[in-house]
Amino acid sequence: MGRTRGFDVDEALDVALDVFWRQGFDATSMQDLCQAMEVRPGSIYAAFGSKRDLFVAALRRYVETVSTETVERINGAPTGLQGLREYFAHLVDAMVDGRRRWGCLITNSLVEFAGRDPQLAGMFELHLANLQTSFAAALARARTDGELRPGAGPDSARLLVAVVQGMNVMAKSRPGRHALQAVADSALAGLVASPTAE
Amino acid sequence: MGRTRGFDVDEALDVALDVFWRQGFDATSMQDLCQAMEVRPGSIYAAFGSKRDLFVAALRRYVETVSTETVERINGAPTGLQGLREYFAHLVDAMVDGRRRWGCLITNSLVEFAGRDPQLAGMFELHLANLQTSFAAALARARTDGELRPGAGPDSARLLVAVVQGMNVMAKSRPGRHALQAVADSALAGLVASPTAE
DNA sequence: CCTATAGATAAACGATCGTTCAAATATATG
DNA sequence: CATATATTTGAACGATCGTTTATCTATAGG
Numbered sequence: 091m092g093r094t095r096g097f098d099v100d101e102a103l104d105v106a107l108d109v110f111w112r113q114g115f116d117a118t119s120m121q122d123l124c125q126a127m128e129v130r131p132g133s134i135y136a137a138f139g140s141k142r143d144l145f146v147a148a149l150r151r152y153v154e155t156v157s158t159e160t161v162e163r164i165n166g167a168p169t170g171l172q173g174l175r176e177y178f179a180h181l182v183d184a185m186v187d188g189r190r191r192w193g194c195l196i197t198n199s200l201v202e203f204a205g206r207d208p209q210l211a212g213m214f215e216l217h218l219a220n221l222q223t224s225f226a227a228a229l230a231r232a233r234t235d236g237e238l239r240p241g242a243g244p245d246s247a248r249l250l251v252a253v254v255q256g257m258n259v260m261a262k263s264r265p266g267r268h269a270l271q272a273v274a275d276s277a278l279a280g281l282v283a284s285p286t287a288e
Numbered sequence: 289m290g291r292t293r294g295f296d297v298d299e300a301l302d303v304a305l306d307v308f309w310r311q312g313f314d315a316t317s318m319q320d321l322c323q324a325m326e327v328r329p330g331s332i333y334a335a336f337g338s339k340r341d342l343f344v345a346a347l348r349r350y351v352e353t354v355s356t357e358t359v360e361r362i363n364g365a366p367t368g369l370q371g372l373r374e375y376f377a378h379l380v381d382a383m384v385d386g387r388r389r390w391g392c393l394i395t396n397s398l399v400e401f402a403g404r405d406p407q408l409a410g411m412f413e414l415h416l417a418n419l420q421t422s423f424a425a426a427l428a429r430a431r432t433d434g435e436l437r438p439g440a441g442p443d444s445a446r447l448l449v450a451v452v453q454g455m456n457v458m459a460k461s462r463p464g465r466h467a468l469q470a471v472a473d474s475a476l477a478g479l480v481a482s483p484t485a486e
Numbered sequence: 487c488c489t490a491t492a493g494a495t496a497a498a499c500g501a502t503c504g505t506t507c508a509a510a511t512a513t514a515t516g
Numbered sequence: 517c518a519t520a521t522a523t524t525t526g527a528a529c530g531a532t533c534g535t536t537t538a539t540c541t542a543t544a545g546g
Binding site for chain 1 (some may be wrong): 310311312314315390391395396398399400402403404409412413416439440443444446447449450451452453454455456457458460461462467470471473474475477478479
Binding site (some may be wrong): 091092093094095096129130131132133136137 | 490494495496
């Protein structure tokens with residue numbers, strides 16, 4: 091019994107996610123959120139707890155949707171190398187046209203919070219570790235398929251994680267497709283067997 | 289004529305630089321700055337203008353000192369490849385032990401400001417472009433010295449910029465030396481001529 | 487239909503933000 | 517030494533921050 095909720099919690103969370111994604115946590119005020127979500131402060135606090143709780147919920151949603159959808163491409167292709175190519179192709183597209191125009195919420199938040207919020211820092215480290223694991227799996231498949239140069243080993247997964255983080259940083263200054271594509275292509279070119287140069 | 293300034297402007301700026309570096313702009317209050325610089329608000333405003341002006345001055349100082357000192361290593365070695373190795377070695381050291389423990393002020397600030405401050409965004413893009421140019425010069429030298437694999441071209445400079453940005457992100461979560469070293473080694477291994485397989 | 491109750495609303499909270507200012511202080515110059 | 521003035525000082529500014537609360541509204545269950 092009681093009054094029915096006048097807004098969709100998930101829809102409102104998606105809106106909040108977009109605002110945090112574009113502006114960051116500190117640069118986003120409750121006013122900004124209320125305006126974008128079209129919900130009054132009291133209702134937000136009743137539904138989500140605090141600004142930080144709302145942010146954490148947005149982070150989780152990001153990982154479950156945006157991030158997962160991208161990472162799944164790594165091992166959803168016939169060969170390991172093709173998986174990596176599709177992953178980066180999707181990444182570049184999203185950074186040029188799509189929702190990754192403002193970079194990656196995880197990367198942005200890691201830079202903002204790593205030095206002052208151990209709990210969030212743990213989340214981010216875990217996320218990067220998962221990404222590295224996915225890369226390592228793809229590289230292992232590529233290895234058995236003979237797609238890699240001799241020297242490319244498990245450390246290459248670390249390299250790819252760093253490259254993606256770097257592209258996430260670059261994306262924030264809205265570079266042209268060419269620049270992002272060059273980074274991705276160059277990174278993969280350094281992994282492939284010599285005869286298949288570039 | 290008039291009272292003598294009671295603090296060293298450059299020393300105070302260095303202190304402010306450290307605080308901004310560690311905490312970011314938004315997360316740093318004037319109280320934080322006053323406490324760290326041991327200067328009262330009025331004196332800060334008299335000497336620097338505004339919080340933002342102080343931040344811009346700190347950014348400039350960072351580029352002129354920290355950043356320049358690191359970049360100069362790229363082309364200060366006998367061969368192009370050695371220059372790159374020394375650059376990354378210095379970077380890793382500084383991230384593990386030294387002043388880069390909290391990443392790179394430019395990278396941190398790019399993530400914080402790129403979406404909302406065109407003037408600062410321009411500064412950051414210029415900085416990354418300069419870094420790319422330095423990398424390109426080193427790669428050109430390495431090419432003439434026969435240190436590179438056939439496929440490694442000018443786009444590799446873009447890759448190295450991305451890798452450094454990625455390492456700057458990683459550094460914020462205080463990784464072990466091993467992880468950073470693996471990224472740097474792996475990046476360079478992808479550029480060298482095949483026989484010298486890492 | 488009435489009532490109990492969950493939610494919406496808008497005003498207001500104390501805290502802190504970046505910034506300013508009048509008064510006090512110290513120094514270079516005549 | 518006296519004076520003009522650059523600097524320091526600490527209180528205080530208005531604005532905005534995240535959050536709470538009292539009041540009103542709407543709905544589900546009896």
